[in-house]
Amino acid sequence: MHTRTKRSFGYQWLRYRVSDNEENRQHFYRRTGTQPSTLPGQLFFEAGCGMGRYLKVIGEQPGAEVVGLDLSLAVNRARAENRSNPRVHLIQGNILELPLRPECFDHVYSIGVLHHTPSTEEAFKSIVKLVKPGGRVSIWVYHLWGPPGQRGFKALHARLRGRVSDTLRLLTTRLPHPVLHYLCYVAAPLGWIQMRIRKLPAPLRLLLLPLTLLPVSPHPEWRVRLCDTFDWYSPRYQWKHSVEEAAGWFEDAGLADISTTGFAVSVRGRKPAPDEQSEGHPGDCPDPDPQILHFPREAAQAWGAVDRSSDQLIGDVGVHGNPIYRVPGVEPGIERGRKRILNAFGCDADDDRPSTDQ
DSSP states (O other), rough: OOHHEEEEEHHHHHHHOOOOOOHHHHHHHHTTOOGGGTTTEEEEEEESTTTTTTHHHHHSSSTTTTEEEETHHHHHHHHHHTTTTTTTEEOOOOOTTSSSSSSSSEEEEESOGGGGGOOOOHHHHHHHHEEEEEEEEEEEOOOOOOOOOHHHHHHHHHHHHHHHHHHHHHTTSOOOOOHHHHHHHHHHHHHHHHHHHSSOOHHHHHHHHHGGSSOOOOOSSSHHHHHHHHHHHSSSSOOBBBBHHHHHHHTTTTOOOEEEEESEEEEEEOOOOOOOOOOOOOOOOOOOOOOOOEHHHHHHHHOOOOOOOTTTTTTTOSSSSSOOEEEETEEEESSSEHHOOOOOOOBTTOOSSSOOOO
């Protein structure tokens, strides 16, 4: 994964302090097809957790547990947002090189992240391996400019916006992040203007068409609009897909009950459960154990973990915190977790060392 992508999202989520808990809940439930009542007792994995806003949504439900992974230092912000919740676990790692055992999670999801990797499809193939038989997978990725089948003025307008966006991104993805931040700051009011133009009669909308060709976030909250506009123009990779293409990945992975309803492009599916699960299957995860297992910092360091609290972690690091360990080769070290979490990390629940069969 390119360093530019890592720095881009690290800068974004450590600079922009934007989060609306109610909006986050709506986005999460709409894109994953879940409800609050379905979360308790489930173990989730989020690919590309960013500042941890969806981790918090899951953590609100008693008995629900989640592991979030992000490439960037946004995991610091995610930890700060969820530091008091022992059922939220964090890894700084690469979606394309996941340091987790397969078939350990009840629900694997990624919202607005896979299209920022070198290959959206390969990233999907990587995360789908983590879901248990009978578990669910949910993704949301960017849609094409001018979806297939769209005709007329709307299709032309969408394609023109796409050309403008792609041309500008040739420059913006190479700008220093502080410079891009101030350019987005200047452009943010245009998002408000575009919202007003959409409400005008058709003749006036046509007259003001040039003002609508520059993609700027239309979010009503100014700070979110600034953050979303930066998010659009900064990442190196920004692939776009059709519903049919994304659904095809689910079919190729052998998933069932595929659904594409909701905000495009949202796709959800279920990994079929075998008629009989042989005992001792290498992907099996033990049943949840209410006991919290604590591991001393010395043990984590023996695994190769690096404690960088002095220059990279937010807050205290210790047995009573919720630390993030970054391990050479982007493999995780952990300090605390339930048995099923330990198993997912490749660690035996009754041992204080990681398993060698990652």
